Amino acid sequence: MSKVLIVATSRKTRGGITSVVKAHETGKQWNKYHCKWIETHRDGPSWRKILYFIKAYLQFFCLIPFYDLVHIHVASYSSLKRKKHFLSLAKFWHKKTIAHFHPHKPEVIFEKNTQKEYIHFFKSVNRIVVLSPQWQRWIKESLNITENIQVIYNPCPIVNRSNVDRSKKYILFAGTLYHRKGFDTLIKAFGKIANEYKNWKIILAGNPKEEKDKELMSKLPKQLNIEKQIEYPGWVVGEQKEELFKNASIFCLASSAEGFPMAVLDAWAYGVPVICTPVGGLPDIVRNEENALIFDYGDVDTLAVQLKKLINNKALWKKIEEQSILLAQTTFNINNINNQVEELYKSVLNE
Structure with missing residues (x-):
């Protein structure tokens, strides 16, 4: 052979x-x-x-x-x-x-x-x-x-979707924390709606690339007065990663460029609705309000609108969840x- x-x-x-x-x-x-x-x-x-x-x-x-x-x-x-x-x-x-x-x-x-x-x-x-x-x-x-x-x-990875707890109400970001990945765009967008959703938070899983990114991680939430609604668990693997993805209500990819992002594939595997920028190979698959929500890189206002839409519209959330699982079971x-x-x-x- x-x-x-x-x-x-x-x-x-x-x-x-x-x-x-x-x-x-x-x-x-x-x-x-x-x-x-x-x-x-x-x-x-x-x-x-x-x-x-x-x-x-x-x-x-x-x-x-x-x-x-x-x-x-x-x-x-x-x-x-x-x-x-x-x-x-x-x-x-x-x-x-x-x-x-x-x-x-x-x-x-x-x-x-x-x-x-x-x-x-x-x-x-x-x-x-x-x-x-x-x-x-x-x-x-x-x-x-x-x-x-x-x-x-x-x-998409093969994952265990049993015992999902979406009552924790958090938006997940996973990746290196620097400007090209758009983590600051997500924080600013969430800052615009955080007062309306006091029981929601964002979890940014990853490490800063440079010292200036580390400073921004601390400074930006303070400026927006949302420190209590932001968590930084660092780079996650194994069971910690599994729990974060499994129980997330929304996943956000805010990058300026990608190949075909593995983090989105992870989210689809767990049936987590995705809000993303149309980067890399995603436009070949992603359809706005069909299997994801879309915003342009750095567009804080549109991302805030999309976050509110997915938080408020349970029917849309369920539709995108089902389409995410379908993608994981078929194309990917x-x-x-x-x-x-x-x-x-x-x-x-x-x-």
Whole structure:
């Protein structure tokens, strides 16, 4: 049976790529194709990153002769620069290759000084996997690449929706707390309606990126006089994350850009209605007042209106809850996604 090497970030790293590979790891294709995860990068100091890369490359160097296909997960330009060394070695050994593209913003492939390297990388592989049709369109527009591209969505996790307690009445935000993620927009929007909903609060799960973000986390609620209606539990994992998502009444994604946000997929899995910005691959799926509510990045007033609408309109809330669960069970079903990955491997290996 053919064997597949997976080149991706460390399983200890926070982020979308790690979550996606962990989801793929649960599929039957993982064992069928004897998948081996080469962990190339881990968050932390520079020395740790360098050691991780050296260890990963040496491991890859020793294993590549015995594998048939290399599935490379790549995102930002710095990720591309690391992964191109693995691609070069794979091509030297005449191995089939897949580039699975996880960008965090469209600008990654529209910046003129990096486009040539993305074009070379993508044209060197047998197949490009993107996160939505929108990303397929952007690659065509920015890099003029139209062949050997296919869409495989990130999957929703399998979760336990029993014993849900929505009486706690909170709006959940999950992600790094800095301006590009829009956490300050959510705080300001909630500040506009907080006096009307004294029994509601917002929970912002994540850590600040910079010192100025940490200062804003403290200063902004005080300015708006809503300190008692805001909680910062930090970065959450495991049972704490499960409880926060399961019992949330609303999930808010306020980002300026995304690939296809895993936090929204988590919310859909738990049936939590989502209010979001139309970023990344979301416009391919999200329909305003059908399966989510939408506002533009930084638009505090519209977000406040959407929050009130979802708090007050129980029929709309129920409709979006049902549509969220449906998305998790169909389009983003983890078993369906893993079946698509298996078919991808089969197709590329037979080319």
